[in-house]
Amino acid sequence: MLGTIIQQTVNALTIGSIYALIALGYTMVYGVLRMINFAHGEMFMLGAYAAFLALTLVVGDIGAVGAIALTLVFFGAIVAVGFVGVGIERLAYRPLRNSTRLAPMLSSLGVSLSLVTGVQILAGPQPVGFPSFFPTTRFDVFGGTVTLVQIGILIAAFILMFGLYTLVNRSRMGIIVRAVSESRPTAQLLGINVNLAISMVFFSGPLLGAAGGILYASYYGIMSPTMGAVIGLKAFTAAILGGIGSIPGAMLGAYILAFVEVGGTALLPVVSGGVLGTEYRDVLSFAILILVLLIRPAGILGEPVSEESMVYKREF
Amino acid sequence: MSAVDTPAAAEPRTRRIIPLLVFALAVALLVATPFLPNYHIRVINGLLIYILLGIGLNIVIGYAGLLDLGFVAFYAVGAYTYALLASPQFDLHLPFLLILLIAAFLGMLTGILLGIPVLKLRGDYLAIVTLGFGEIIRIVMNNVDWLTGGPQGIARLDKASVFGIEFARPVEIYFLLLVIVFTVAVLVWRMERSILGKAWAAIREDQDAARGIGINTTNAKLAAFATSASIGSIAGVIFAASQRFVSPESFTLQESVLIVLMIVVGGIGNILGIVAGATILILLPEVLREFAEWRILFLGLLMIVLIIIRPAGIVPRSFGPDKLIRGLFGK
Numbered sequence: 147m148l149g150t151i152i153q154q155t156v157n158a159l160t161i162g163s164i165y166a167l168i169a170l171g172y173t174m175v176y177g178v179l180r181m182i183n184f185a186h187g188e189m190f191m192l193g194a195y196a197a198f199l200a201l202t203l204v205v206g207d208i209g210a211v212g213a214i215a216l217t218l219v220f221f222g223a224i225v226a227v228g229f230v231g232v233g234i235e236r237l238a239y240r241p242l243r244n245s246t247r248l249a250p251m252l253s254s255l256g257v258s259l260s261l262v263t264g265v266q267i268l269a270g271p272q273p274v275g276f277p278s279f280f281p282t283t284r285f286d287v288f289g290g291t292v293t294l295v296q297i298g299i300l301i302a303a304f305i306l307m308f309g310l311y312t313l314v315n316r317s318r319m320g321i322i323v324r325a326v327s328e329s330r331p332t333a334q335l336l337g338i339n340v341n342l343a344i345s346m347v348f349f350s351g352p353l354l355g356a357a358g359g360i361l362y363a364s365y366y367g368i369m370s371p372t373m374g375a376v377i378g379l380k381a382f383t384a385a386i387l388g389g390i391g392s393i394p395g396a397m398l399g400a401y402i403l404a405f406v407e408v409g410g411t412a413l414l415p416v417v418s419g420g421v422l423g424t425e426y427r428d429v430l431s432f433a434i435l436i437l438v439l440l441i442r443p444a445g446i447l448g449e450p451v452s453e454e455s456m457v458y459k460r461e462f
Numbered sequence: 463m464s465a466v467d468t469p470a471a472a473e474p475r476t477r478r479i480i481p482l483l484v485f486a487l488a489v490a491l492l493v494a495t496p497f498l499p500n501y502h503i504r505v506i507n508g509l510l511i512y513i514l515l516g517i518g519l520n521i522v523i524g525y526a527g528l529l530d531l532g533f534v535a536f537y538a539v540g541a542y543t544y545a546l547l548a549s550p551q552f553d554l555h556l557p558f559l560l561i562l563l564i565a566a567f568l569g570m571l572t573g574i575l576l577g578i579p580v581l582k583l584r585g586d587y588l589a590i591v592t593l594g595f596g597e598i599i600r601i602v603m604n605n606v607d608w609l610t611g612g613p614q615g616i617a618r619l620d621k622a623s624v625f626g627i628e629f630a631r632p633v634e635i636y637f638l639l640l641v642i643v644f645t646v647a648v649l650v651w652r653m654e655r656s657i658l659g660k661a662w663a664a665i666r667e668d669q670d671a672a673r674g675i676g677i678n679t680t681n682a683k684l685a686a687f688a689t690s691a692s693i694g695s696i697a698g699v700i701f702a703a704s705q706r707f708v709s710p711e712s713f714t715l716q717e718s719v720l721i722v723l724m725i726v727v728g729g730i731g732n733i734l735g736i737v738a739g740a741t742i743l744i745l746l747p748e749v750l751r752e753f754a755e756w757r758i759l760f761l762g763l764l765m766i767v768l769i770i771i772r773p774a775g776i777v778p779r780s781f782g783p784d785k786l787i788r789g790l791f792g793k
Contacts, residue, residue, distance in 0.1 A: 248730075263759040
């Protein structure tokens with residue numbers, strides 16, 4: 147029993163860390179642009195493909211790659227996706243900066259569609275096996291199984307999230323990003339380089355999302371061009387649940403969602419006497435999301451979006 | 463609007479010729495459709511169903527300014543209403559028109575049920591709650607096997623028949639759709655220009671000011687949700703009757719998104735725009751079928767470009783059906 151609980155907790159923490167990495171991108175973009183970036187799930191997908199490309203093309207033989215080379219591949223891939231994110235913002239969202247609020251969101255749908263199809267054309271639509279970035283060692287903890295992959299994911303996610311936290315709260319760049327996210331017109335009046343802050347957000351968000359993609363692909367050993375859609379939606383749900391625009395909120399929301407999912411899978415059939423199967427865990431997640439939004443429209447840790455920040459732009 | 467219109471005579475000639483040409487082309491297509499092969503008629507039928515869905519969703523998005531990302535739920539309600547009441551599933555075989563009425567009513571009810579809790583939410587939060595609602599409906603339909611047949615769906619639905627006339631072949635469905643789409647379009651257009659439509663416009667432009675001048679925003683918003691939902695539900699009935707098969711696969715989030723895109727690319731708040739948007743997003747992939755995935759890539763890029771160069775849509779709000787009629791008949 148204890149073993150099962152430990153194993154399920156580690157499962158939830160693992161998947162929660164991946165959701166958190168992606169949710170951070172949604173929340174930061176929303177913070178500075180008040181825009182839902184529907185193409186963010188595709189950064190997650192691109193991360194896995196970029197790493198795979200680097201492994202097969204640059205490094206060559208996958209079997210004989212050392213830890214240092216793997217780390218280099220990991221960072222190379224996520225930085226590359228970060229630059230892709232900056233490029234997309236420059237081409238598809240910046241021209242719409244002064245348009246309606248809906249316009250960049252729809253443009254991001256176009257970006258999402260283009261990226262998925264682009265990868266399908268280049269790499270084929272079928273799922274591809276993904277090499278694990280970690281040794282497949284298993285540990286037995288009080289009867290439950292914990293894998294080294296899971297521990298690796300937890301550590302990597304923790305380092306990345308800590309890095310982001312430090313960047314946002316302790317660096318000059320972080321002050322700029324926070325100022326823009328507080329009020330873009332005011333930041334602009336104070337002479338802050340708004341474009342730089344937005345580029346920074348569109349660099350770090352996709353970077354974290356791509357890291358999530360690589361970790362996810364090596365956890366499940368598979369990647370596909372459409373993998374971003376479902377996970378993107380989940381991470382997005384997590385960001386809203388925690389309070390979109392809030393960085394700690396995105397992390398909290400991600401772990402809550404992961405625990406609801408893992409707990410729901412295990413408990414729903416038992417609690418409902420077999421009426422509701424494990425398929426209903428997504429219904430449970432969405433139901434919790436809707437409930438939270440109805441009670442606290444800004445999410446658990448989110449600050450209510452002030453009318454002032456909404457007013458300077460028309461919805462449609 | 464009409465107070466600031468420039469007289470038609472003062473406009474450059476091309477301004478009248480282009481709409482005229484497009485209109486003539488559309489009429490020619492509608493007249494030619496029954497003579498095309500069945501496959502082509504099916505594509506046009508699909509287009510008409512999407513136009514119907516677009517007109518329905520546009521009430522909430524374009525008129526009242528509320529972003530709804532779960533519209534497909536109402537489409538599903540209609541489709542499953544027909545599937546349950548006119549199939550061997552429960553051996554019920556109600557007449558088509560009766561089911562159309564029941565579905566419109568059920569759609570309205572679901573619309574209000576969704577509307578009540580989300581009335582206080584604005585903008586993005588509304589979008590997300592409606593998105594969650596749409597997903598919940600789809601997952602439930604996918605799993606309540608005893609009712610909906612689960613992922614296998616419900617097959618062998620009855621042929622639609624109105625007053626003894628059967629509507630089963632693509633051509634027959636085409637005529638049925640043509641009548642329904644035209645009727646709904648005219649009704650909705652009149653609605654937009656009614657006092658209720660003006661209340662929606664006021665809410666869209668500034669909700670607080672609308673409340674300030676005495677508009678009951680709660681009722682007006684619920685009316686928008688209810689009307690829009692019942693149109694979505696009607697579209698679902700016709701969809702089910704033409705496919706004679708329903709499954710949850712047809713009601714994914716992507717469908718909702720596609721309908722929103724049609725509206726925005728075409729021209730938000732404008733029925734003519736929706737027709738244009740649907741034509742591009744539905745017909746273009748069919749026309750470019752031989753290019754396989756490349757056409758989808760092209761569509762994605764086209765979407766970005768169109769939103770950047772024509773933010774108000776291909777046919778902007780200011781060029782509504784009234785302008786077209788005036789352009790066609792001189793005054």
